[in-house]
Amino acid sequence: MTQVSSLTHAISINPANGEQIGHYPFESAEALDAALARAAAGFSVWRRTPVEQRAQSLIALAQALRDDAPKLARMITLEMGKPTTQARGEIEKCAQLCEWYAEHGPAMLTAESTLVEGGKARIEYRPLGPILAVMPWNFPIWQVLRGAVPALIAGNTYVLKHAPNVMGSAYLLRDAIQRAGFAEGVFEVINVTPDGVSKAITDPRIAAVTLTGSVRAGIAIGAQAGAALKKCVLELGGSDPFIVLNDADLDEAVQAAVIGRYQNSGQVCAAAKRLIIEEGVVEEFTRKFVEATRKLKVGDPLAADTYIGPMARFDLRDELDQQVRDTLEEGATLLLGGGKSAGAGNYYEPTVLANVTDRMTSFKQELFGPVASIITARDCAHAVALANDSEFGLTATIYTANVQLAQQLTSELETGGVFINGYSASDPRVTFGGVKKSGFGRELSHFGVREFCNAQTVWLDRK
Template sequence: MTSVSSQTHAISINPANGEQIGVYPYETDTALDAALARAAAGFSAWKRTPLAQRVELIQALARVLRSKATDMARMASLEMGKPSTQARGEVEKCAQLCEWYAEHGPTMLAPEPTQVPGGKARIEYRPLGPVLAVMPWNFPFWQVLRGAVPTLLAGNTYVLKHAPNIMGCAYLLRDALQEAGFAEGVFEVINVTPEGVSRAIADNRIAAVTLTGSVRAGIAIGSQAGAALKKCVLELGGSDPFIVLNDADLDAAVKAAVIGRYQNTGQVCAAAKRLIVEQGVAEEFTRRFVEATRQLVVGDPLSEATYIGPMARFDLRDELDQQVQATLGEGATLLLGGAKAEGNGNFYAPTVLGDVTDQMTSFRQELFGPVASIITARDAEHALALANDSEFGLTATIYTGDVARAEQMTEQLETGGVFINGYSASDPRVTFGGVKKSGFGRELSHFGVREFCNAQTVWLDRN
């Protein structure tokens, strides 16, 4: 399928048909050094740019994103198989993010006066410098901008190392920021190998590092950032529980579970991967869920009717199928799907696994694709125990008619976010991030603005 080596080039493959659509040579050490030099020089000017002017540029970016939404969405569909309606929605969400931070971000960066005996003190939020961002392919624009916009607003510059299969999306993002008026060095894109990433992390011009990716990548990047004594934010995998209790509105729960599991072809860190259903409604929920999943349209991501497109990478489809077959071999029941589609496209049938237990592969591992696992819980307490019985802790969902009980349950859930009667999502108004092997640090809200700031104490007249 490829005519050049993936060791020397980033290669973009259309997962809908297996055709090569882009080849991008990895940059030399000299080119990487030049990009880091631009980011460092850009920081010297950008940190002195008045906050009001930074806000104006972020507002301009929102307008540019909307003007380029069709082209950007098409590139996402071609490079990683995102259904076109969802791809356009992603670009619009990015534009809304820019507008929200333009309105609310300056308040988050305002000095905080503090009462101290015999003097005056305040906390100031100062930018750290160029931030290296190693980003994934599943949300080519949102994953980048949800971190980049608050980071840039705070006065840092941003060096993006995007996933090699979506470099077309990376360069479209760079073009959008340039068109919005951001100066050279404020937002840099580097196309480098893992060795190049290591060089960048160790380089004194990089002040901090952020990664969204796998646990394995998090261990590698986190250890390198630690060795270089640099602030690091890691947003890693998830095997998020979706709890349905006996008193839940099943129509609403089924609808949310289908969206929460299968949006973006199931390739979402915070997707509803483990459906933990109380035994009183387990049979009825399962019946409705399977039937609703059966109605999902699988096909060409450029078609407006498509809800599930191809998986982004062929190796990941193979891995997913191995996990499904392992789970079936361990005693789970195949209720729907469970197979690769024939042909050149990288499609996997929407799959539902029933009778899953806490010892099976699909319970213990993250399944990154259109596969749902249904687990029956004896009661709410058992559901909580099952939910927490995971090395991951990104988000959790509870569907119940008793919101007060759900509020109490949130105290016991070992996750970075809990959603009551609604599936998980990332939104600039609330923080996003995980615990355990889902990572550490936070994106979005005021946490996202301040993660890469020096919270500087200024104390006057301390006698």
């Protein structure tokens, strides 16, 4: 394949072997303008489309996703290295998302009566307009639809700017949406440089902005949206604590911790990154965790039995490797892995660091890859203090037999979500989002539908 410059093209490189598999030229200012014009025109039609009809479009999209699952999953695997079994699971999860909002979304938009005399006031939920979405590569389809589906059922249109290394996935998704019968302009894909993103944010046809990405990207996008007086939702990084207390079922906790840390090769914002274990069970937990991690199959992401594939980008592997080296120099103990795998692929060994303290790099920074850090807590209060000692606040997990205690501890945890005896996950039935440098705003549930709605007060005959 012809080699092109990343200054002029979005480039997709197969992380399993380092070969370029796709390149997509960045669009001109005229092409961006045309896409925004289609999104604005599409909004004028889509907002007036009955919500029941919008729901039927989501049902059709669910079927289109299932029909296209083999090629969508393969593209995800080739572009960012997600093991094929997990990639297929991502597509099925997206189909179920569409079906759930088709069933429950219309009720979330029902007008709400308010407590005024005569019952003559109500709140109506009106769509805002075209939403600009800047999305990451780690869940190329789920991340997009997690935000798009609630916005679309509400009557907004969606303009996707995807990560450069997964543009093939973006275009396949656009094809599925078009085949599902959505009107022109309801879902647009733009392939632009950061300057193009800035132009889109300031364009009056864009009503609001959503970003899933790094803290640095969140600061930049949030500042631009704020300067343009446009609402934005930011879902940023995380260094999520996974707390295990002395009375926990260790076998269940270990199994959940392994999945929570190593799924998608550890490239999950809400992954269990800091394993905070009460000192009475830290030795046994550590032994069982290392044993379970050692059994994970690392290899070709197209193989059905592979659990850990390559990391998505070579620069991110270099960054992760340096973070591990820094942590070891600071005094942590290496129990497993700890380096780049040999060969052309972008693999990093499943790694376990023990004796990590709150002064070390892997505690203070987000490690976006297959590396677990084990931290010892004196008691449950110390565990919560360690959990909160982070600039992030996305999700947290608590494993304990004392559910009442766990529920008490949730009020102390500075996170957007808490999972008791279960690892963190996103689900359309519950809201998802963070606090502190993990961002603001919420996705999913009825919050995700209403984030990009105008809650309009309608008051009749106020005397």
